[in-house]
Amino acid sequence: MYSVDFAVAVTAAGEFRCYIGAWPFVWSSGALVPPPRGANQVTHRVVVYGDIWLRTTSGRDASYTMQPIG
Numbered sequence: 001m002y003s004v005d006f007a008v009a010v011t012a013a014g015e016f017r018c019y020i021g022a023w024p025f026v027w028s029s030g031a032l033v034p035p036p037r038g039a040n041q042v043t044h045r046v047v048v049y050g051d052i053w054l055r056t057t058s059g060r061d062a063s064y065t066m067q068p069i070g
Contacts, residue, residue, distance in 0.1 A: 005069040008040040017028035
């Protein structure tokens with residue numbers, strides 16, 4: 001098992017879900033906020049399997065960047 005923290009910058013409001021485990025289940029989820037209030041941090045944990053899903057909730061196209069912290 002390991003975990004990584006990411007700084008996530010988005011251009012439109014959205015949400016994230018982090019999946020873990022041999023039978024993937026949601027370990028964490030939350031909102032992603034664009035600037036100027038956007039200071040998004042996502043902790044991604046891997047136990048056998050790990051995946052992060054990002055999606056926009058604003059109904060418009062969005063882009064994102066993920067940068068490992070540390």
